[in-house]
Amino acid sequence: MMKLAVVETKLLTREPGALFSLLIPLFILVVFGSSIQPGDTVLLPMALAIAVGLVALYLVPTTLATYRERGILRRLSVTPVKPGSLLVVQLLLQLVLAVTACGLLMVVAGTVLKAHLPTGVLSGLLVFGLGTASMFAIGLLIAALAPNGRSANGFGVLLYFPMAYLAGLMQPPGQMPAIVARIGEYTPLGAFRQSLADVWAGNAPSPVLLGVMALYALVVGAAAAVFFRWE
Structure with missing residues (x-):
């Protein structure tokens, strides 16, 4: 497992999409950062949601669907390294990438842009965990249904x-429009962004929106497990 993790880490660092997922949210934050006021609770939560969304909907499905398309998962099934191990390693690496992207955003925002950072660490971690899980579940479902890496992308x-x-x-x-914004809050990415904004504003995240993210993670994740094909 450790050797597999090292190999997959090297491959991920050479993937242009990984650099794209790190730099695009940072670019957005820096470009619009001149408008950030010390008490701003909008831009940084938006940038964090963008970062997680890019990893979940671009890298996760494209990588896994490409591995299946190339027969890598099928070949691993006859070796001591089972395909499930590769799936676990990939998800962990993608999670590390998402955490790294968000950490970079917070460091730049807090030091260079002097943006407001939340004090509710536990609520922030809860929101981040549920939001990331719901978005990764969607990425896994795309990987399960897409016939190849290009279509997954x-x-x-x-x-x-x-x-x-x-x-x-x-x-x-x-x-x-009010109705569109309301509907958006009940999408996984919308619930994630709004919950992050609540944490940044010093408020407790809405239990309803936390439940929305948890429900997406469980239901969509279960669907991805049912439909996922190793070859």
């Missing part, structure tokens, strides 16, 4: 943009 991108709009990542929810 396409499905992920096609799903990301409407989900990002509904979540208020492309336009502040206050500038969206």
